[in-house]
Amino acid sequence: GENVEQHPSTLSVQEGDSAVIKCTYSDSASNYFPWYKQELGKGPQLIIDIRSNVGEKKDQRIAVTLNKTAKHFSLHITETQPEDSAVYFCAARPGANNLFFGTGTRLTVIP
Amino acid sequence: DTEVTQTPKHLVMGMTNKKSLKCEQHMGHRAMYWYKQKAKKPPELMFVYSYEKLSINESVPSRFSPECPNSSLLNLHLHALQPEDSALYLCASSHPDRGSSTDTQYFGPGTRLTVL
Numbered sequence: 001g002e003n004v005e006q007h008p009s010t011l012s013v014q015e016g017d018s019a020v021i022k023c024t025y026s027d028s029a030s031n032y033f034p035w036y037k038q039e040l041g042k043g044p045q046l047i048i049d050i051r052s053n054v055g056e057k058k059d060q061r062i063a064v065t066l067n068k069t070a071k072h073f074s075l076h077i078t079e080t081q082p083e084d085s086a087v088y089f090c091a092a093r094p095g096a097n098n099l100f101f102g103t104g105t106r107l108t109v110i111p
Numbered sequence: 112d113t114e115v116t117q118t119p120k121h122l123v124m125g126m127t128n129k130k131s132l133k134c135e136q137h138m139g140h141r142a143m144y145w146y147k148q149k150a151k152k153p154p155e156l157m158f159v160y161s162y163e164k165l166s167i168n169e170s171v172p173s174r175f176s177p178e179c180p181n182s183s184l185l186n187l188h189l190h191a192l193q194p195e196d197s198a199l200y201l202c203a204s205s206h207p208d209r210g211s212s213t214d215t216q217y218f219g220p221g222t223r224l225t226v227l
Contacts (some may be wrong), residue, residue, distance in 0.1 A: 034215065043115075043201050043218035044154065089153050098167070099216060101153035 002027040002094045006102025013080050014110050021105045023090035030092040033066060033073050035101070038087045047088075048075070082108045090106040115219035117202050123173075123225045124227060132222045134185040134202030143185040144216065145177055146201040154201055154218075162210055170171060192226045 003026040013019050025033075031052040036044035050057045050064045057064050061080075066073040078092055082102065090102040115136045124130050134143065142161045146154035159167035160179040174196075176188040185202055199221040206214050 032214065036218070041223075043117075043220045046215055049215060093214075097222065098156065098159075104151070104153055 002030060002092055002100040004090060004092050004099075004100050004102040006090050006105060008105060009103065010106045012108045012110060015080060015082060017023075017080055017085070019077045019080055019107055019109075021070060021075045021088055021090070023092075023102050024070075025075070025092040025100075026071065027092070028071070028092040029094040032093040033064070034091050034093075035075050035090065036089045038089065038104075044089060053075075062107070073094060077107075080107075082109050082111050085109045089111075115202055115204055115217050116218040117200075117222050119222060120220070121223045123224075123226050123227065124189065124192065126194075128192075129188070130188045131189065132187040132200055132202075132224075134187075134204075135183055136204040136217070136219075137183055138204060138217070139182075140204035140206055140217075141182055142205045143179060144203040144205075145175075145185070145187050146203065146218075148199040148201055148221070150198075158187075163213055189224075192224075194226050197224055197226045 006023045011019055019100050034049035035047050037047045038044045047057050048062050048064050055066055061078045063076040085108050088105045091099045093099050118133045144159050145157040147157055148154045156169050157171045158177040163179045174191045177185040201221045202219040205216040205218040
């Protein structure tokens with residue numbers, strides 16, 4: 001089955017700096033890669049996703065890159081703000097409906 | 112509207128109780144999911160319903176019983192739970208077709224379950 005690894009597990013950055021979270025996956029059949037943000041006491045919220053036919057996608061301060069050959073994808077947050085502090089999960093989908101999650105990254109943005 | 116609602120927000124139950132968690136969405140999604148999330152861990156898939164039929168059961172103990180009465184509702188019936196079942200239970204929904212541009216899973220806020 002699919003195995004998704006995520007690094008780092010914790011990340012602290014100064015406000016205004018950039019944050020990068022990296023994930024690798026094992027199943028070459030995976031074709032959809034969403035990123036979720038989870039704040040304390042809330043459910044995961046989709047922030048950006050990318051499909052296997054695209055190498056990069058950007059939405060304002062958030063971008064995701066995908067390297068299918070190396071089986072890794074990354075989340076980039078620029079100009080970080082305190083409200084970006086949360087746990088971020090990457091995920092990969094190798095088959096219909098199944099999502100396999102990474103272990104999460106706790107991002108802290110220091111004002 | 113990309114909202115998935117879940118009730119109750121919090122639930123405390125004893126090991127002999129029977130309770131139910133409810134999930135609702137009005138996005139026209141025909142796939143609905145139950146996940147279990149322990150503290151500081153990612154969500155773990157429990158069940159998937161596709162077109163109101165159970166399509167995936169990730170070897171979940173029978174004390175958890177899912178039900179999908181119609182395309183908008185998903186229930187999780189709980190009976191004889193153990194303290195280790197305490198967790199955040201998340202519902203999600205999506206379009207069920209693989210490769211569809213609209214197959215994103217949207218999560219509800221979860222039900223925080225405590226089993227005493």
